[in-house]
Amino acid sequence: MNTYEKIYEVVKRIPKGTVATYGQVARLAGNSHWARVVGYALHVNPDNGEIPCYRVVSKDGRVSEAFAFGGANIQRRLLEADGIEFRDDCVIMEKYQWETPFY
DNA sequence: CAGTTGACGGCCC
DNA sequence: GGGGCCGCCAACT
Numbered sequence: 608m609n610t611y612e613k614i615y616e617v618v619k620r621i622p623k624g625t626v627a628t629y630g631q632v633a634r635l636a637g638n639s640h641w642a643r644v645v646g647y648a649l650h651v652n653p654d655n656g657e658i659p660c661y662r663v664v665s666k667d668g669r670v671s672e673a674f675a676f677g678g679a680n681i682q683r684r685l686l687e688a689d690g691i692e693f694r695d696d697c698v699i700m701e702k703y704q705w706e707t708p709f710y
Numbered sequence: 711c712a713g714t715t716g717a718c719g720g721c722c723c
Numbered sequence: 724g725g726g727g728c729c730g731c732c733a734a735c736t
């Protein structure tokens with residue numbers, strides 16, 4: 608299993624109506640030092656239809672302006688469609704962050 | 711082959 | 724509290 612494969616697996620496991628941080632995904636993928644790699648993995652994003660990259664946000668709950676789909680506003684709309692609320696352009700992490708028991 | 715960059719995170723000032 | 728710097732890994736030039 609490649610590094611990217613793991614990352615994609617984790618991203619696809621993110622429950623609907625929940626968001627995860629890059630660090631969180633990296634940690635679940637096996638290494639907490641892959642935050643940047645996670646970003647790159649989602650950047651190449653081979654399957655934007657099956658990989659909900661919009662559920663991955665920065666540690667602050669902020670989304671990237673360089674979002675591949677057309678901008679942070681698109682990502683925000685997708686998240687809102689999943690029932691996730693925003694507070695001042697930031698996802699309410701305390702409420703919607705994916706609480707991973709341990710994986 | 712070596713240097714630089716990147717959808718980040720954490721610590722220091 | 725806000726801003727800046729360094730570190731991590733993999734891909735790109």
